Every structure is written in C-alpha cells, then in structure tokens.
Amino acid sequence: MTELYATAIFLFVLFALLGSSVWVGLALMGVAWVGMELFTVRPAGDAMITTIWTGASSWTLTALPLFIWMGEILYRTRLSQDLFRGLAPWMRWLPGGLLHTNIAGCTIFAAVSGSSAATLTTVGKMSIPELRRRGYPEYMIIGTLAGAATLGLMIPPSLTLIVYGVTINESITKLFIAGLIPGLVLAALFMSYIVAWHFFKKDERPEPEPKMSFGSMMKESRFLIPVLVLVFTVIGSMYFGWATATEAAAVGVIGALTLALIQGSLSWDTFSASLMGATRTSAMIALILMGAAFLSLAMGFTGLPRALASWIDGMDLSPVVLIAALTVFYLVLGMFLDGLSSVVLTMAIVEPMIRQAGIDVIWFGIFIVVVVETAQVTPPIGFNLFVLQGMTKHEISYIAKTAIPMVMLMLLMIVILVVWPEIATWLPNNMRQMGG
C-alpha cells in the first residue's frame, strides 16, 4: 500500500512541477526532495549533494561535453554547403534523386554530432532551398528531413546514449557501437521510401540532374572526404579498442578543429561561439542528470522501483508484451517531454524492470532511442517539428503530416529490433574493448 501511495505522490508532484514550467533538472530535484522528506528519515540535503557530486565529477561523463563541442565546431563550418554539394553528384543516379541527400547528409552529420536538432539545421539549411529549386515536392523534402534528422541520436556519437549509459552505468562505447547498424538500417528504410515514391508517383519526379564527369564529382566532394575520414577515425578507434569513448571524443574535437582550420572557417569568433555553445548544452544536460540522480536515490529509498519490477515480474508478461507496453508508454511521455528528459526520468523505474525481465540493457538503449526519437516527430510536442517550423514557416500540422510515413518506418524499425535483436547486439559483442 505504501508503494501505491508513494507512486501517487511522486507522479502528482512530478507532473505539477513539470507542468508549471519549472526547468526539468530543478523540477526533478524538487520531486526527489518531497519524496525524501515524506518517505525517509535520511537528511535529504546531504544525501542529495553526495550523490550529485559523485555523479557530476565522474570520468565517464567527460565524453559528453567533448562530443557536443565536436558537433558545435563542425556545425559552424561550411560543412552544411559541402554536404549538399558533395553528396548531390553521387545521389543523382539513385531512383528518387537528390532527395537522398537528405538521408545521406543526415547520416553523415549524425556521425559527427549527437543531437538531432543540430543535424536537422545543418542539413536542412542547404538541402531545403536546393531541393525546392529543383522542383521536388514539398511534402517529400520536409518529411524525409524530419525523419532522417532523428538519425542524429542513433548513429554514434549520440547524446541520448551517453546519458543512458551514464544513468545505468553501462559502457558508452558499447552503446555507440550498438547504435551503428540499427542507424544504418533505419537510413536504408528511409531511402527505400524515397525509391518507392520515385516509382509510384512518376508525375512528381523533377527533371533529372545534368551529367557530370567523375573528376568534377570528386572536386565537388573534396571537402566531404576529410569529414568522412574523421567519422571513421572516431568510430573506428572505439570499435577497435584503441580509445575509450572520451578519448575518441577528444580526437574528434581536435580533428574538427583541424578541418575547420584547413577550410578557413575557424576564426576566434567561431571558436569561442562553439566553445560557449557546447558549454551551455553540456550544462543543461548536467543539470538534468543531477536532478535525475537525486530522484533515483529518493525513489530507491522508497523501494518503489524494486516493488514495481517484481510486480511486473509477477504478471509474467512475455518480453514482447513488456516492450510493446513500454513503446506506448514512451510515445505518450514523448508527447510532453523531450527525449533526454524522458530517458533519465524513467530509468530509475525501468532499469530494474528490464533487468528482471532479462532484456539486454545495451539492446534496450537502442530501442529507447528509436522510441523517443519517434516521439520527436509526433505532435503535440516534437522538437524536430519545431525546428522545421522555424526553418520552413510551415504549420506544425503540415510538417507532422509529411512526417507520418517516417514515423511508420520508425515503428517498423522497433519491430525489426524486436524480431532481430542481433542487429543491435552483434557488433558490440564482437568488438575489442579497452578497459575504462
């Protein structure tokens, strides 16, 4: 009975604080404080700082600001133009033409940045006007972009996966490597949608692109190649066990700075702008993580997560049913909260549940990223939709409608993950890992 009472109190205070627009990190602290004062005799304030200090000064967390910084640097270079110009000559052969630059561009930028909003702006800034000029239908341009930008959180480095790994104490490197194949499969799904459009809507096809010699194709994409080299260095060094996630991030930052320097877009202004921007984003995530750490401590004292886990266990659900229920749960949660917050907020409760049910936590990390990312392109609160609205000045409802096929594909992706869990677990189980 106490558990039920505790759950009700926690949920009520949580929704009251979050709903009244208190900043997420501080709201979580407030909820945790109420829980500590009501259900334990421990001094709340001291326990809070001990937990927060241990978490905030941890070595594993250092990968977070560095990966953010790497993305920020490349975001401020000419990469946006180069992505489109460099990819276009290679994509024009495919059925569906230059629409594929949206997917390929997002995939590449996702591999240097951990955020889907940054991926969306970088690729969209160039591809939206160029694709419009060439006469591709608007709904295809917007829809594919909205969907593909979610790859930003799937393909390593991914901020959500770092946060997930830190929260449940799992190897970030493993999570990153696990996200690789599912991310590429999702990209392939998006591309096959474009191919299908090409064959089913023949009248919407624009004029084919003019021919281009191989030499000029190489010339156009000369800026793209260093970026690809950087991507392979960062991901490869983690996969082959040469570097920890943090070290790979440091290599990424230095590589990005070098690229920007060679390209001539590194000035003191862009350097300091990228540094300050990264500092702010990292502080934002740190505050949420601190609130979540205190909240899971408070919930741990009430025994709530264990009780819930054994309750779920007692119901004898099959893992598939549990996953289906969690999918619906996260989609609903994602209607009101952003992806990061919904992951950290629920992990204290969900982690014992999935461990009890014998679900692989690495696999679950990939699953949860796909689900919360799907929520980013569904109304009423979908971050990607807001970014796209700012860029295109279309109504939210229109953008959401164009993204529906992508949402369907992402739901299909969840089914694929459930049916073939190996696509997420095979690669991390076969990589060489270094200690630490």
Place this chain on the structure above:
Amino acid sequence: MNDWQSILGLPLWALLFVIPTLLAALSLIYRKTALRVFPPLWRVLDRLYLASGMLAASFMCVILLIIVAQMISRWTGTTFQGSTEFAGYAMAGTSFLAFAHALNHGAHIRVSILLNINDFTKFWVDAGATLIAAITATYFARYAVKTNFLSDILNDRTQGQDQVPEWLLALFNMITSSPADWGTIWANAGSGWVYTPVWLPQLPMSIGTILLAIALWDNLVRLLVNGKTNIVGEILE
C-alpha cells in the same frame, strides 16, 4: 549541526527563502523604485554570469588537454597520475559554473504548454515557475556550500591517485584568512605535493550553485519589474 541555525538573529531559511521572495514581491509593488535601484546591480550580475560561463568554457578546454595528455602519456609509456580524477573535476567545473550562463541563454529546457496559452498565463506561470526553481536552486546551493565546508573541516581527501602542489592550497587558504596571516601561511606551505583535498574541486560546485540561485531570483525580479526575464533565445516547445 543545525542546518538552519540563526545568523544575525534570523533563521537561515528566512534569510535564504523568505527575504528574496519578499524582495521580489516588493519590487512588483514598487516598480518605479525598483527600476531606479536595480539596473546598476543587473549590469554587474550580467558580467558575473558571463565571467562564470567563460570560466566553465575554459574548464572544458582543460578536459580536452587532460585527455590529450593522458593519451600521449600512454603512447610514450609514462604515467599521468590521477588524470581521470582531474578530468572529472574539470567536468564538474564545466557543468556547475555554466549553470547561470546557460539559464540566461535559454539552454535549460522546460515544458511550456502552460506558458504558451496567452500573455497573462505566460507572465504568472513564468513567475511561479521561476519562484519554485529559485527556491529549489537555493536549497541546492545551501547544501553544496555545507558539503564543501564539511569536506574542509573533515579534511576529506581524494579516493584516487591525484595530487596537487601544496602552494596551491596555501594560495586558497590565504584568500579566506586575513592578510596579516599570509606570511605565515606561505612560509608554512611545503614545496611537496599532497593528495587533493576534496574541498578544492568542490569550490566550483559552491560557486556555480550559488550563482544559479542568484540568477533565478534575479530573473524573478526582472520579470516582475520589466515584464520579461533576462532569458534570451529560449526555444519554447
């Protein structure tokens, strides 16, 4: 130890929570006076937030340098003792010191369904949310400072292998003592290295959380006086 003992005849909770709330309420009632009194203070505070943010950014560069140094030392076969601890301290510095700066640049996220209904709800919901946030942040800061002091009193040392030079500790000691004692402190500081006392890396935590609390009270007052907060470029979902 009583957490809320009296200072200057008032219990600490009154000083930390009630007085700022009253100040905010008064500034709503006497807007004109507030508009005369506060602006110089606002200019100082804005510089303070920015300075703290820049310090946080430099800690991020420090993380990068430590990790690069760690990789180089591994390749060259030397050891960099306590590199992971130092990177962790720098991480804490980056996060805590940037809180206030991030707040004023709208980087901290929140659910804004109620904020977006109309201007009336925006004002009052925002004021309420900022008040709750300010109280929470003040509580956070109060215990951060307490923990920081306790680490010093209990002479808490690091669990890792990281060491700092004694003269650095002496420097910080001098800041908190009267100039008359500086000579003795400096003379007594050895030239060796000691295991990092935990209070040192915890300093950014105290400073950062205090600044966050101040920034939130500051935003509340600015909202009540000006009708808008100091937060620029917030993406309201």
